[in-house]
Amino acid sequence: MRVLVVAAPLPGHLTPLLPFAHALWDSGHEVLLASGGDAFAHGAAGPGGRALPFIDVARNLRLGRLAARSLVTHPVTTHAELTGRGGDAGLRSMFGPVNEELTDALMTVAEQWRPDVVLHEPFAVAGALTAARHDVPAVLHENGLLDGLAAAATLLDSRPLQRARARYAVRGVPPPAVVLTIAPASLVGARDALAVRPAPVTVGGPLPGWLKVPSVRPRILVLRGGGPVRGDLQTSALRVVRAAAGGLDCELVLARPPARLARRLGSGVRSVGRVAPAELLPVCAAVVHGGSSGHVLSALATGIPQLALPGPGDRRHNARLVDARGAGIGGPVTEDALRRLVHDGELAAAAREVRAEIAEMPPPQARVDVVAALA
Structure with missing residues (x-):
């Protein structure tokens, strides 16, 4: 075929x-x-x-x-x-x-x-x-x-x-x-479609050694998006840094921060280069990202709470879905939102529920015969 x-x-x-x-x-x-x-x-x-x-x-x-x-x-x-x-x-x-x-x-x-x-x-x-x-x-x-x-x-x-x-x-x-x-039913509702387990985003380099060592404080990952959402996430990253400086008891990990930001990260803030989200997410307690469906699904598959920023295209829709499911927050970055990400047990529990749901979705190989029967 x-x-x-x-x-x-x-x-x-x-x-x-x-x-x-x-x-x-x-x-x-x-x-x-x-x-x-x-x-x-x-x-x-x-x-x-x-x-x-x-x-x-x-x-x-x-x-x-x-x-x-x-x-x-x-x-x-x-x-x-x-x-x-x-x-x-x-x-x-x-x-x-x-x-x-x-x-x-x-x-x-x-x-x-x-x-x-x-x-x-x-x-x-x-x-x-x-x-x-x-x-x-x-x-x-x-x-x-x-x-x-x-x-x-x-x-x-x-x-x-x-x-x-x-x-x-x-x-x-x-x-x-x-x-x-590839959308979990608890997030988008029932669809007249065959479910296929979404794959994690694996594009990027290996995890640096310092991230393999468990952190005493919870880590919040800030993922930059590409295309039109990049500027929004730069601004949000700056807000995250300011919030951290205000006394958040957490470690911030900025993935590929803008050069001007990387030069003045401040205490409790570290940066990492181009590392695959599939590697970064499991070593963090929560994630902030630009609302792309790839980042939403990667965070859900990992089972950690997320803050999805409303943005261009489908990103506002994605952020609303995350918020409605209770597996994260769809809205702007604030110090209170970051605290909720790492301390709200209900967010964490909902994220783990969706992780289990995704794990139960059939892998792509299980749907090959359905398509092959069409030829």
């Missing part, structure tokens, strides 16, 4: 699909990753550093140019999206044009490679369009906490995708034959 795996050209969109792609490959199926840009720059390797075959379908796509165009043509929507309040309009304004540009390259790839199944994430519905055009089944693999079916339907209904459908004479796009979700 040949499976074409399609993701938007961003690391956070491709990375959650890689465990399932590697499970397909390890089961003897052919796999081709179709994405581009920073998604490949951050690596598409699996266990043991094995990289899957990939093709860049976003070579001529400039996300910055599309974002600038969106800001000019839809300024209100774009500004709302930067605060996490863009909704469906924000989704269409950014990822509609992205998918229209991906469609042409994907159609060519499918004509030449002839996949039996197209597996795509919710923000890469050009994959669903390609599957419909070539009359092969599509599998929707969620890559975060948003409702994947709803997001995909919103994009398929956007004007850019309507133009792409007309260009290739695709009258209708069937619903996905299978939906896979």
Whole structure:
């Protein structure tokens, strides 16, 4: 069986699909990753550093140019999206044009490679369009906490995708034959999808020796995000440092802090370079991060409380889910919030409950036969 795996050209969109792609490959199926840009720059390797075959379908796509165009043509929507309040309009304004540009390259790839199944994430519905055009089944693999079916339907209904459908004479796009979700049900509610255990974020170097030694005081990890959330997290890191200086009885660990901050960390604050969150999280009592779904799920899988900052795109939604589940706090960094992170037993208990829930979710290998049966 040949499976074409399609993701938007961003690391956070491709990375959650890689465990399932590697499970397909390890089961003897052919796999081709179709994405581009920073998604490949951050690596598409699996266990043991094995990289899957990939093709860049976003070579001529400039996300910055599309974002600038969106800001000019839809300024209100774009500004709302930067605060996490863009909704469906924000989704269409950014990822509609992205998918229209991906469609042409994907159609060519499918004509030449002839996949039996197209597996795509919710923000890469050009994959669903390609599957419909070539009359092969599509599998929707969620890559975060948003409702994947709803997001995909919103994009398929956007004007850019309507133009792409007309260009290739695709009258209708069937619903996905299978939906896979990595979101714990207690966090997002029941979904008409097959659960797949999310994989921890393993990109980064090894754990430094000093972090392997247990700390007398609880450690709070501050993770920086990438892309548009980075600036927010820099500001938050400064607030964390000021809070620590105010007498918090904890040890702060800043992951890749800005250079200007690293030069004046203060007492009780240490920094660490590019280390995989999967290595950092288990040695810390709590974590503060920019609200990305990857960091949310990594913290939940570790079973430690988290403070998720509301931010652009889906980050405000993710922070609300964490707060509603009681496994952490969704809001700004304050000294009181940091105290709650390390001393509130209810937060810790809820985080451990979700960790147990994630551990019970089937691994990617357990769902391979479901997809193979579609070919």
